[in-house]
Amino acid sequence: MPDSDTRATGSPGGSPGGSPVGSPVGFPVVLVVAGASAHALGEGVDELVPREHLPALVTDLERRRGPRWVVWSAASGLRDVVDAGVAVGRCWDLAEAHRLLHGGWAATPGHVWAACRGLDEDAVPRARAHRRGFDADLFDVPDDPALVDGAGHLRADALGAWAGDPGRPTRLRELAGLALRCRDDQARSVASLAGDPDTAARLERVVWSESAAAVLCLELERDGLPIDRATAVSLIADAAGPRASDERDAARIRAERDALVLRHAPPGREQTDLRNPAQVKALLAAAGVDVPNTRAWVLEPYRASVPLVEALLRWRADERIATTYGYRWLDSHVGPDDRLRGAWSACDGAAGRMTAQNGLHNLPASLRPAVAAEPGHVLVRADLGQVEPRVLAVVSGDRSFAAATRADDLYAPVAAELGTERAKAKIAVLAAMYGQRSGAAGQALGDLERRYPVAMGLLDRAYADGVARRPLRTWGGRLIRLGAAGPPLGEGAGADEDAPGIRATETTDGGRASAGEDGAARAAHDAARGRYARNAVIQGSAAELFKAWAATVRASLGPVGGRIVLCLHDELLVHVPVARADETVALVARCLDDAARRWAGTDAVRFVTDTSVVGRWSDAKG
Template identity: 50%
Template sequence: MYPASAAISRARADSVSGALMVAPHEGVNPTEHDLDGGSGGVGAARHDERVTLVDELAAAGAGAGRPLGVAAAPFVGAGLACGDRRWTVAPAELRVVDEQLHPRWTWWGRPTTETLVGARLGACWDVTAVHRLLFGGGDTDPSTVWARTTGLDVDRLPAAGQLDFLGGATDSGDDDDPVRPDGYLQPDWVDGGWHRDADRLATWAAVALRCAERQRELLGALDAGGDPLLTAWSESTAELLAVELQVEGLPLDSVRARELITAVVGPAPRDDADAARLRGERDRRVTDLPGAGVDLDLRNPADVRTLLGGIGIDVPDTRSWRLEPLRASHPLVDALLEWRKAERVATTYGHGWLDSHVRDGRLRGRWSGSDGAAGRMTAQAGLHNLPAELRPAVAAEPGRTFVRADLGQIEPRVLAVVSGDPDLARAGAADDLYAPVAQRLGVERPVAKVAVLAAMYGQTSGTAGEALRGLHRAYPVAMAYLDDAYERGRAGRDVRTHGGRLVRMPPLAARLDEAGVRAAQGARGRYARNALVQGAAAEFFKMWAVTVRARLAPLDARIVLCLHDELLVHVPTERADAAAATLVAALEETAHRWQRGRTAVRFVADVSVVARWSDAKG
């Protein structure tokens, strides 16, 4: 442990640097910032050719950390807004602006991010990401974002061509103004009109600036234990990192992957009949064993329970984690678990998966910067659930290596911070948090670990029961924090994470009896408790990830995977040690900023330099 006190094609990414440009506006002379032959100021007066775009932006107020609006679209260009000034530019110019002015790029969300991903921009403000932080939920259409942020009734959002049945057609105002007289956004702009031409891009960027300004005011008014503004910054950059991850892709040795898949499920089937034959062969590894039964359907949980009951194993369900401790009890259990591994590879990670998602030695899938109650980064194409059997195929390219870092005991350490429990914070100063907790409770370390995890995830019986009672006595502040979250969720009250993200509680289902209501309320309470701890942990992880992203830039290193609490970095071999040290230093920096000097919990990570992902421990 190291201490710390729709995939986008590469061709499209490369096009950002040169192909997307717009012609100069009539009457405006090209300037030195026309790097690719076309940009000019919207409504700007004629200016001296020696005045660069950077000079103009600086004169308008752009600078380090200051908001600079931007909107961009393929084959149209980019529009900028700062103060009351507007510009249309080639996207390639934004890299120079970023390097010289270091602004906080402010955009609506994914469409602009995907267009500009090749520019490798720095600090940003993603209006959509901040909206999720402020209001929760998944409705991030610009019209809804704008309405909620400006205090308008979202139930009255206008639609294109909408009629007012009492007064005829509604007054939509000037079609060239994205904001209607009634304060709502023009549906035409939201539905794609914003990128009809370069001038509209600049106007759309200006509206993003207005929305972001109001969002900052709302964040400042939040009652949260952490720093919502800091969370907004990191959540925004995490969305940018998500797009970079789907463009960059995860290095994968296709030949080795094919070998590993073949070893588990056999060669690629020639046709449907051959696929059925291979499936039957996999099934017979279980069904041909004594005691299995002739008509057994391995894909039917009821049949599997009957199978297990016939060999004297009574379990409430047939989940693999429940059967794993029973593997040695009977050959059928071992065969069933091995069959499930093979079936998962065959149906989800087989030859078809390899052919569909791996190109040019990279596994690519769509990434999200925040998904679900926990707010974790997630990915498609199997990137977040790659079986251990296939990890040997994740290999660094020639001349490069991986630096892998995995946070240790992140959630109990986060609990120590967000709850403000001084005793748990003192335990969090140790390399192994569970050791001082076990000593304080007077139990073995494994029991202490189970108790802490049970407290966060809602288990109240079994091995954890007595130790949980000890936790209430030893760490009353942390336990009160969890109990309060449970009661708020149980009552249906929304909760906010330490960083300020709203987590909405689902309504109870209709027509529940009394027992059903109690069960649903209890589940909602556990959901709230889990969301506060896991949500804060996700916020911490993303803050660390985007800090690593920034600090690694001089090393020509790229993050290629964010998996739960783990980072995988692809780096030139000769810079591996420097990258490892950077990951640790970034963790220290993140821990200091996130705790805001209120606690001194240590955050730790297991860091290793490996050629293949499977070479890392854990």
């Protein structure tokens, strides 16, 4: 995490814009933006400004005070500031903190307020859509000035028309005051998860890095991913054919692509619709390939021996580019500045991974040569190595397994400990985290359980929690729901059921099967849920580490003139001037050491990166 501070939680007051004596760096200041106005509220800060003046206000307070900006969400409170090019420092994103503490995706101001007040989440008011063709409903009543309704819930339009009413400027201040209360409530909830002050501080740092990741998402949307347009056009043409002049021409080009497959079709099957799975299955059967479905992994074993299958799989890759990443995609999402842009999210609503739209997270490998640094710049690509087993060492607290992480290749010392070859040791470790117990994986897993019982015990408890529908918490405290909602924070079955230092939670349904579910189906569903839980507690924790690393790199790039332009699972892509490339390579490694130590609360586990300096993304190995 890139920052540390002391925290002031006194009631807002003082002269507008004034600086109280002894006000610490990192004290909370709320930013609420609605309509044409914005309000900043905190200790010694109480300013209502026109929305267009918000970037200047933030710049001034960043320079003089270094506050931690409290926002209902980074998107609602900081987008204007980020779009203006202002470097936002510390942040507490109420929505991201809510997702961390309570799991799931829904994190509107209403959900945040309900959770902080202990209200029923299902009763959170929803905004009512206006009926098309009507300015108002026949039964509309005059505007209710109350921010909170009779049941204690925050009104659905709190950040919209209600707060943005220019005739009622005090509404923004009232909403800002509620945001401060929510921040304090969330801070207390974070502390309640911890069994000791060190764990409480560690979990709070996770909130900071999750919030910083939300700001990074806004910067990624603003800056975009650099694209070599000419190369992109050439690659699309190789896969999809030339740009069609009209619909008739498009049909001709599609038919030419289809013909490359259908020339291998048995007699009578030349008119097969390759976009119809049932017809494709019949085509394959006529060619002697009897398969239960036409998924790629099912067909792959036939690729080398059946020309039809080879042609079909190639066609599918080209068809994906033609239909999803073709000329329309290029025209719609790559701007005149040759940057690919899409919406980003700091959390997927499940284990907490960052996600993006418009191909930023699932660009076909064949198009990666089009991702290229601008003239005078390079891409520093850094990928976390063997991150999940290293995270397992942290989460489990297994000292023997942690010792293996000191090696560049973790699997080598594990293999030596098991008395087997590296390949089998790797299979065993991955099988442990993904719940595979059959074949060679199952045999190797037994040895792993005997040599590393603490790490394997953590995974077994996660599996049992998944089967019983008990929610899990990651190392950073993120709630992963596996059925019914858990009890209030701080209540649960006992610390030995969760990651060290974090109190457990449990559900109220006792893991009962759904009505009408037979025994075999129930067992299969339970096992699948157990496997998911076994992996989610590791993947979710790894996502926290990645965001802590990304946030630390982001905060350190100013002196080298670099920008993060892509976050993909465990991989960072940084765009920097050529002259600062070596410095940036050292920077990302140093930031990983710092972020990992702060996130883990220890330096006993070593994390590594595979880092390279390239002109094009496709030039990076791995």
